[in-house]
Amino acid sequence: MTDGTGYGIRAGDVGSVAGKLNTAADQMGTVKSTMPQEQCSTPAAMGGEEAAPAYDDFVAGWQREATVLRDALKKQRSP
Numbered sequence: 001m002t003d004g005t006g007y008g009i010r011a012g013d014v015g016s017v018a019g020k021l022n023t024a025a026d027q028m029g030t031v032k033s034t035m036p037q038e039q040c041s042t043p044a045a046m047g048g049e050e051a052a053p054a055y056d057d058f059v060a061g062w063q064r065e066a067t068v069l070r071d072a073l074k075k076q077r078s079p
Helices: 011-034 051-077
Strands: none
Touching: 011 051
């Protein structure tokens, strides 16, 4: 399909990219589910009262980032 300028979109290429985005979104969901969650151990097991909140913040940040990436990939594959 061209618009007279010589540029166009090949439907097969678009479908292929959409499939890759779909796969990537599913894989990101899998990765997110395997990431550690906030600690359920005592603070002493995580290095003490000062280290445990830092670990929780670190893990929560990675969980949020994984969610953003997964959702962005899902949005890109949507028509």
